[in-house]
Amino acid sequence: MAWLEPLEALVENLALGVMFCLEAISVLCVLVGLLKTARLTLRLWQQRPGQPLPFNQVRLKFGTWLTLALEFQLGADILSTTIAPTTQDLIRLALIAVIRTFLNYFLDKEIEAEQRLGREQHQYDPDDRR
DSSP, X not given: OTTHHHHHXXXXXXXXXXXXXXXXXXXXXXXXXXXXHHHHHHHHHHHSTTSOOOHHXXXXXXXXXXXXXXXXXXXXHHHHHHHSOOHHHHHHHHHHHHHHHHHHHHHHHHHHHHHHHHHHHHHTOTTOOO
């Protein structure tokens, strides 16, 4: 079926272009996450001089961005396996999916716990005058 070859080439080139975009967005997510986390860290240091830095808050901020980057990376890997799937590509895709799933699960649990703790502290804060 010679008439399918140009269509196949078009789909492959389109997939390669989308893969590049997804990988670039993934890198941008890591970069933006790093910058926003650094800004948060500096702001917390300025607001709380002499107090320990709330490590969990900083870590969760960056972890959220890393999770987003992994989502885009997973999309790029899915596209790469549709073009010319090798065993190595499929293993890589499965590993990224497992890592992303575990990371999302535990990150969500930590964010929920952090938010619950923040609400409880705000509710029982004796210095909070309403």
